[in-house]
Amino acid sequence: MLLGAALLGLMGLFVGLRLELSSDITHFLAAGDDARLAMLSRQLAESELTKTTILVVGPEEGAAPGEGSQAEVLAAADELAAFLEGHGEVAWVRSGWEEDQSEAIYALYHPRRFYFTADDEDALAARLSDAGLEAAAAELQRQLRLPTAALIKRLAPTDPLLLYPASLERLEDARAGPLELVDGHFMTAEGDAVVFFSTVHSPFRAQHQGPLQDALSERFAAIQASASTPLRLRQSGVGRFALRAEAHIRGDITRISVLSTLGVVLLFLILFRRPRMVLLASLPLGAGVLTAMAAALLLFGRIHGLTMAFGASLIGICIDYPVHLFCHHTLEPDPEGASGTLRRIRPGLILGAVTTVAGFVGLGWTSFPGVREIAVFAGVGVSAALLATLTMLPPLMDLGRGGARELPALQRRLAEASARLIGALQRRRRALIALPVGTLIVVAVAAPQLTYLDDVSALTQPDADLLAEDEAVRALVSRMDAGRMVVAIGEDDEAALRKNDRVHRHLVEAQAAGEVGEFASLHAFLWSRQLQEANLAAYGEAGEFVARLDSAFAREGFRPGAFAELEQALARVEGEVPPLDHATLADSPLATAVASMRVELDAPDGGTQVGILSLLRDVSDAEALRARLAADAELEDVHLFDQRALMAELYGRHRAQTLRLVGVGLFAVFGMILLRYRRLGPALAAFVPALLAAALTVAVLVLLGYAITLLHVVSLLLVLSMGVDYGVFLAEANARAQAAEVAATVSSLLACCVTTVLAFGLLAMSPNPALRAIGLTTGVGVLASLVLAPTALVLFAEAPKLKDSQASEPPSLPRDPPP
Structure with a gap:
């Protein structure tokens, strides 16, 4: 016991120093086999975009x-x-835009201007043709008549095609969008x-x-x-929403913890009339929550707010073990003290806890990190609470034994009512079939209306004022649609940029066809090395090109020989100026403008790949755009990415996986129960209430108009776990063939149910959709389990018979229970 107290102290210190809460929604994004797009979705949630x-x-x-x-x-x-x-x-x-930035961009693009002549093979050939050169001469004449003529005169001798001003115009449009530049x-x-x-x-x-x-x-x-x-x-910005969400979750956790604790304290004082029992009950509860927090911090580094809210609700599970022990020790005390009472009910406690942990262990294989965290938290918390109940409570309960006390009136009445209930159920055994049949009818009515909501945004509910402000700012700045983009994935920057060059051409065509309204592309800043080198190669031999240009410009009125410096400029680029690459761009003042358009992804072979993003706005025909990209044979591993649609698809897939894992867990749980009792009747009595309660819970939620989300599914595991606990506790009491044991167990189950509903019922009133899903599902399910567990015992197991004289008073109720 002293060792346990020391371990709890060390864990408390560790948690106090390391506790960090998170409201990161990416914790509930899928990972694993859905590879790059799921990884991309997670990385975008932590990228410059957010x-x-x-x-x-x-x-x-x-x-x-x-x-x-x-x-x-x-x-x-x-x-x-x-x-x-x-x-x-x-x-x-x-x-x-500052002056020193302009100078840096001049140094970046002006020496490389010939690399950025045209981004299309046909457009490049047309621009450098004789007709294209004559058109360029006419455009230069026009520019020289504008107020900006002084700047053009300085650039023209080495840039008669006005390539650098064209690059500046492209950059300006990409940098600011609809924003104006004032001073x-x-x-x-x-x-x-x-x-x-x-x-x-x-x-x-x-x-x-x-x-x-x-x-x-x-x-x-x-x-x-x-x-x-x-x-x-x-x-x-995302940060404000995350802060507000965390504040709400923290508030919910505090409210749930405080009110649940107060409710449990009040219940214990009413039931046992001894403050000492409250303190004793807090020991397994504290051990469970504290150990779970320490394990979560060790394994995950921080704890998600939803996990903490879920953990606060573990009060409703962890408290079951001391409640069960206290009720049995009060109503049916063992002559050897609390240790003897524990020895009698220990198999049921262990089996109930093992089946609960087994169900959560199955969730450890889900692809959602957040769900895995909840599974670890719950499994470790339940195990620690059980261990504390088995090892620390009996010696503390036996301290100061002696001195008779009268059995609390409420507890006596509960035991008497429980005995009468069991007797009434036994006398009306045939009529009891109406309960499971009625449950199946409700399930059948609700089944056609069952719908799933596989939207990650269903886990949160953003504040209306923040959302309105966010949308107003987006409208002013004209940001692209959140989470909608084209992703070109390559083995390195060059491979991805080559694909992005082609993606840009297709997006221009799609924009002209009305398939997309606007787009922002890295192509405005950077072309692939291949395309840049093709641009420079299109000029041919510098002397020959300058001679053709000189003739074309002379025909438009320019003095022959006016562009003699152009030949030296072209020759200098060929020998001294390399094409622009991403590393150089990222080391320039434009780094912040392009940071959100490139991500690194984990490759299937374990290496690293590069994704180039083209952000989209007002996509009116996603299928046409997707078909346009798919028709290009050179665009392998290029995806039209809609984060919300992708996550809905992944959520649907992994919700089904989670349901399968729950099914596997149920099969394992039933196997353990059957192994324990070696007979089908008691095994069904322990297992069927949980199954029917879970089905009824889903039906009730559906009939109330709720669509089922992933967290409803996870919460069903809680319903199944506690339903199995209730069934196991009753089956164990029934196996001892004493009606008083069964009556004491029913009484303890009622107390357990009240504590659970206190914890999870408060969650159901939370404004947070995820917390509300957990609370409502568990609250309904536990109440159903409480009703169905005694029914299943009478229907499937041979319960101890009560004589008529025992219908109003449970046998063996002690007058002087232990302190």
């Missing part, structure tokens, strides 16, 4: 614009950008300043996101206080 937050600073809605309002808005954006640049959690900040700042058409920033850590890490958001709010409040124009700050 790490990036957009801030929009502008006048308050309805505020009258003053003369200096734009200047104040820009100053506020600059101050926020400067603050973010100095914050350790911020990886990068982008609020506009080097990104601004919306409404006059709001825009700041982009990315965090170092995942947006689902509350310990990093929380302080950053608090500091950001504090800094903006200071800016507001000093501004003459009323300002407002709006945001779009």
Whole structure:
């Protein structure tokens, strides 16, 4: 016992130092055999796409614009950008275009301008043909008549085709989208300043996101206080949703833990009238939850909020073991004390716990990390609670034994009512068949209406105010549709970029055909080395090309020989300037603009592959776009990726897998029960209530209008586990052939049911859909198990017969129970 206390102390210290909660929804994304697309989905949830937050600073809605309002808005954006640049959690900040960035981009693209002449073979040949050169000469004449003529005059001697200005225009469109550039700042058409920033850590890490958001709010409040124009700050980013979700989950955990504990304490005081029993009962409960938390932290590094909420509800399971022991020791005490009572009921406790753990062990093979975490938490917690009940409670219960006490009135009445109930069921055994038959009828009625909801977003319920603000910011900045893109996967950057070049051409055609509204592609910044080298090779011998260009431009009025420097520039590129590659681009000021368009993926052979993303918006005909890409024989391993649709497909597949695992677990559980009793009747009495309760629970949920999600399925395992526990406890009591034992067990089951409903019923009232699914499923299922367990005992097992005189008073009820 002292060793156990020391271990619990060490685990408490470990948990206190290492506890980290997560609200990361990727924990409930599938992993495993669905390889790259599932991996891509998980990586996107931790990529620059989700790490990036957009801030929009502008006048308050309805505020009258003053003369200096734009200047104040820009100053506020600059101050926020400067603050973010100095914050350790911020990886990068982008609020506009600075002069030094322009110089760096000039050094990046101007020497390589010939590599970016045209991205299509036919367009390249046409542009460098005699007719194309004459058209270029006419365009240069037009440009020289514009206000920007001074810049064009400086570029023209070595860039008469205006290749570098064309690259700048392409980059500008890709960088800012619909945003305008005002004094080097990104601004919306409404006059709001825009700041982009990315965090170092995942947006689902509350310990990093929380302080950053608090500091950001504090800094903006200071800016507001000093501004003459009323300002407002709006945001779009995953981090705020994750923080709000974690806050709600933490609140639910606290509320459930506190109210469940208070309910259990009150129940124990009513039943046993001794505060000492409350303290004793908290020992297995604390041991179970604490050991489960320590195991989860050791195996997974942190604990998901849903797992903790589930763990808070383990109160309803772990408390069953001390309740069962206390009730039997109070109603049917053993002369040897608590150890003797435990010896009598120990086989039932062990069998009930083993069958519960066996069911959760099966979930360890599911492809959802979050479900695996719940399985480990529950399995370890139940095992630790049982071990604490078997080893630590009896010596503590026997301390200070002596001194008779009167049996609590409520407990006596419960035992008497239980005895009368068993007697009534025995006398009406034939009529009892109506209960399982009625259950099957309800299941049959509900079965045609059964639907599944395989949407990962069903696990969360974003706040309406945050969602509205997020959508408003997205509309201003015109971000691409979340989770919808084309992914070109290659063995390395070059292989992926070659595919991306072709993807870009198909997207241009799809846009013209109305299949997609807009798209953002890495192609605006970087072409494959193969395409770049083909561009340079198309010029041929530098002297011959310059002679053709000189003739074509002369026909348009340019002085012969005006572009003599072009020959040297072309020769210098061929010998000194390599094509642009991703490593060079990633080391430039454009790194932040392209970071979200490239990911590294685990290859099937264990290596690493590169995925190039083309982000889409307003896809009107996904099937036509998918067919367009599939028709290109060179686009192997290129996918039109819809994250929501993919996850729905994976969820459906793995929900079915989880159901199969639950089925396998049930088969194993029934095998263990049958092995224990060696007779079909008692085995059915222990097993059937759980099966019928689970089926009835699903039917009730369906008839109430709920679609079944993965967490409903996981919660059904709880129903099955506790239903088997109830059946096993009754079967064990029945095997001892004493009616008083059965009456005491029914009484203890009622107390167990109340504690479970207290825990899980509170979950059912949570605004979080995932927690509500767990609570409602378990609450309904446990109540059904309580009703069906005594029924199954009478129907399938030979219960001890009560004489008429025993119908109103249970036999052997002690007047002086142990303290």
